Amino acid sequence: MHIVRTLPELRAALSAFEKPAFVPTMGNLHDGHLALLKLAKPEGDVAVASIFVNRLQFLPHEDFDSYPRTWEADCAKLEAAGCDVVFAPREADLYPEPQTFKVHPDPRMADILEGQFRPGFFVGVATVVMKLFQAVFAGHAQGVAAFGKKDYQQLMVIRQLVRQFALPIEILAGETQRTAEGLAMSSRNGYLSEAERAEALQLSLALRGLAQSALSLGQALPEKREALEQSFMSLLQDRGWKPDYLTVRRRVDLQAPTAQEPAQSLVVLGAAKLGGTRLIDNFEI
Numbered sequence: 001m002h003i004v005r006t007l008p009e010l011r012a013a014l015s016a017f018e019k020p021a022f023v024p025t026m027g028n029l030h031d032g033h034l035a036l037l038k039l040a041k042p043e044g045d046v047a048v049a050s051i052f053v054n055r056l057q058f059l060p061h062e063d064f065d066s067y068p069r070t071w072e073a074d075c076a077k078l079e080a081a082g083c084d085v086v087f088a089p090r091e092a093d094l095y096p097e098p099q100t101f102k103v104h105p106d107p108r109m110a111d112i113l114e115g116q117f118r119p120g121f122f123v124g125v126a127t128v129v130m131k132l133f134q135a136v137f138a139g140h141a142q143g144v145a146a147f148g149k150k151d152y153q154q155l156m157v158i159r160q161l162v163r164q165f166a167l168p169i170e171i172l173a174g175e176t177q178r179t180a181e182g183l184a185m186s187s188r189n190g191y192l193s194e195a196e197r198a199e200a201l202q203l204s205l206a207l208r209g210l211a212q213s214a215l216s217l218g219q220a221l222p223e224k225r226e227a228l229e230q231s232f233m234s235l236l237q238d239r240g241w242k243p244d245y246l247t248v249r250r251r252v253d254l255q256a257p258t259a260q261e262p263a264q265s266l267v268v269l270g271a272a273k274l275g276g277t278r279l280i281d282n283f284e285i
């Protein structure tokens with residue numbers, strides 16, 4: 001496995017290949033990331049993963065400084081999973097000057113849900129993903145990149161970015177990987193105490209409950225949706241959580257469903273803080 005830091009090194013490592021298969025990450029790898037590599041690798045002729053904790057997508061009060069950096073373990077996992085090239089730029093390699101040009105996703109998609117509670121998050125994500133795509137795919141007529149459904153809204157923003165800039169990159173969506181109990185795998189699970197880890201399951205249980213109730217409302221969902229969402233947020237609140245949102249949306253654009261929406265076109269999404277840790281999860285209905 002090749003480890004490269006700079007753009008020229010990356011380009012040299014990829015120059016002999018035709019179709020890179022790429023998994024961008026911020027490191028602290030878990031089975032969710034490795035499943036993305038497994039999904040992408042057979043679709044290309046060289047498997048590339050990036051490890052870069054992107055300052056641009058963190059708000060000043062968020063966990064950029066404490067975000068877990070587990071370089072050696074990450075490299076061992078990537079090597080065992082068949083990764084060919086790891087791109088791990090230093091900040092100055094990816095941002096050699098202040099990034100004043102940014103990619104601003106459609107606010108209808110990016111200023112709701114995660115974007116409402118983490119303003120600027122998707123500008124930071126879209127900007128770094130565009131730079132990483134440029135780094136990995138420049139000089140290649142085709143490529144694939146894999147993103148997890150765990151970050152559902154991020155996946156949709158990236159799909160829209162690729163479509164609207166007509167990038168020759170196929171986006172693959174990896175299913176959320178869960179522990180045996182059902183907890184969605186996330187690097188931020190590492191912040192949880194043992195007791196919090198057991199409690200953390202309640203977010204996915206609340207989302208499943210919300211999905212089931214939404215289904216049983218059928219055509220009445222639009223008028224009863226907000227009250228229903230509030231009742232599931234209250235359930236979590238009563239257990240000591242601080243929910244940002246638990247909501248039923250259309251998969252296609254993450255807007256509120258109308259009475260016409262067939263049930264299988266919906267998704268439930270949630271974000272809530274447990275102690276000092278903010279967790280997100282979702283289920284397609």
Ligand code: PAF
Pocket residue numbers: 024025026052054057125128129151154
């Ligand atoms: O999902 C992530 O880990 C990050 O948002 C990404 C896509 C690597 C961009 O920094």
